[in-house]
Amino acid sequence: MGNVYLSPLISYKKVAMSKQLTLEQRYEIQALINAKHKKNFIAKQLGVNKSTITRELQRNSGKRSYNAQKAQALYKERKKDVFRKVRFTEGMKKMVKEKIRDCWSPEQIVGYCRRQNIAMVSHETIYQFIYADKEQGGELYKYLRTARSKRKPKHNKKKGKFSIKDRVFIKDRPKVVDLKERYGDWEADTIIGANQKGAILGVVERKSMFVLYVKTHGKKADSIKHEMINLLAPYKSLVHTITSDNGTEFCEHKAIAKKLKCDFFFADPYSSWQRGLSENSNKLVRQYIPKKSNFENISQEYINHICFKLNTRPRKKLNYMTPLQVLLGNTENSVAFKT
Numbered sequence: 001m002g003n004v005y006l007s008p009l010i011s012y013k014k015v016a017m018s019k020q021l022t023l024e025q026r027y028e029i030q031a032l033i034n035a036k037h038k039k040n041f042i043a044k045q046l047g048v049n050k051s052t053i054t055r056e057l058q059r060n061s062g063k064r065s066y067n068a069q070k071a072q073a074l075y076k077e078r079k080k081d082v083f084r085k086v087r088f089t090e091g092m093k094k095m096v097k098e099k100i101r102d103c104w105s106p107e108q109i110v111g112y113c114r115r116q117n118i119a120m121v122s123h124e125t126i127y128q129f130i131y132a133d134k135e136q137g138g139e140l141y142k143y144l145r146t147a148r149s150k151r152k153p154k155h156n157k158k159k160g161k162f163s164i165k166d167r168v169f170i171k172d173r174p175k176v177v178d179l180k181e182r183y184g185d186w187e188a189d190t191i192i193g194a195n196q197k198g199a200i201l202g203v204v205e206r207k208s209m210f211v212l213y214v215k216t217h218g219k220k221a222d223s224i225k226h227e228m229i230n231l232l233a234p235y236k237s238l239v240h241t242i243t244s245d246n247g248t249e250f251c252e253h254k255a256i257a258k259k260l261k262c263d264f265f266f267a268d269p270y271s272s273w274q275r276g277l278s279e280n281s282n283k284l285v286r287q288y289i290p291k292k293s294n295f296e297n298i299s300q301e302y303i304n305h306i307c308f309k310l311n312t313r314p315r316k317k318l319n320y321m322t323p324l325q326v327l328l329g330n331t332e333n334s335v336a337f338k339t
Contacts, residue, residue, distance in 0.1 A: 020075070021048075021056060026068035029056065033066050088121045088129070096126055100143045103287050104313060106130070111320035145287065164251045164266070170243060170274055173265045177241055180207045183327070184240035187278035188228065190219060190249060191285060198295030199249075200303065201227050203242070204281045210323040211281050211310050213303050215295065225252035229259045236260055243267060243275060284310055 021029075025046055032042045039057075043050040059078075060071035095118075099109045106126035113120035134141040177185045183205065191200040191213075201224055202213045214231050217223045232239050242257070243265045244250045253264040267274040288306045289298060314320040321329075 023068065023072045026071050029053065030066055030068040086119065086121050088125060092120055093129065096129065097140065100130065100140050103143055103309065105145060107316060108314050108320065111316060112314045115320045164246065164248065166254060167266045168264065170265050170267050173241065173243065177206065183207050184238040186239060186242045187275045188242050188244040188250070189275065189278040189282060190224070190247065191282055192219065193295035194292045200295065201231065202278065202281060202285065203228070203231060204277050206277055208323045208326040209277065209315055209318060210327050211307055213285065213307055215298065215300050215303055219249045221249050221251045224249040225255055228256055232260055241265060245275060
């Protein structure tokens with residue numbers, strides 16, 4: 001095509017390239033296109049990647065040809081949109097108040113809005129809004145997952161004569177459970193009421209974070225066995241393993257495993273981190289049922305309401321999908337699981 005075209009700005013560009021194309025560079029692109037040069041050649045002359053030229057032509061070309069001035073105008077218009085500060089509208093504030101009172105965190109609100117293409121301010125702005133509300137006597141802050149009181153220290157107690165027979169510890173659990181690549185691996189735990197009276201049994205599915213809770217008749221092993229079997233029986237085809245702590249309420253583990261046709265494992269003593277998901281789920285329940293609550297005044301209907309709230313709340317670890325959405329997104333689970 002004759003002599004190679006040499007850009008008068010080529011030496012400057014190789015030394016210091018701006019991240020965005022300048023008006024002068026756009027004039028060069030226009031001249032090179034009019035000279036029938038290809039994208040690879042244009043990119044080489046400007047000292048940029050071919051993808052930069054491709055993107056520029058896709059975004060800023062007119063119906064017939066590329067015009068440098070029009071391309072610059074389109075770029076400036078987009079830049080205004082990018083850097084325009086998002087205003088915290090009354091509609092946004094209304095949504096924030098509703099979700100906060102529904103026990104969503106500011107991060108969950110923002111993540112959900114981004115996923116649904118809903119305009120929303122940053123989670124930092126939402127926190128500032130909540131704290132400002134507190135200064136004015138509001139109560140939004142009470143719905144935040146603020147720091148809990150410290151756990152009671154574990155006193156060195158002498159081991160009792162009773163121990164759980166035939167326990168299989170977590171070290172012998174299949175490695176696939178740790179990967180969270182399949183549905184059907186559950187963690188189990190209990191929440192105890194005020195004065196050690198009353199109990200709520202909870203199970204959570206590791207991959208989807210789907211929770212089930214049921215009120216039990218105390219912490220006795222026979223009651224826990226009965227309630228756990230009833231709780232998981234509707235999902236029997238998706239129960240491969242259950243992992244619990246070493247509480248004596250799980251001493252009927254063999255009967256549970258036999259009835260549900262699954263394997264039952266125990267975490268190591270004083271290793272709650274091995275059942276981190278069940279521990280975290282219990283903390284979420286405590287937002288609705290604070291510590292030292294009298295379980296006699298709590299109905300199973302209210303517990304079912306809590307489960308629904310937790311299972312329809314977007315979770316960061318699920319890319320801001322809800323546990324229910326994750327379960328129902330799998331065609332096999334949509335049949336096996338009942339809401």
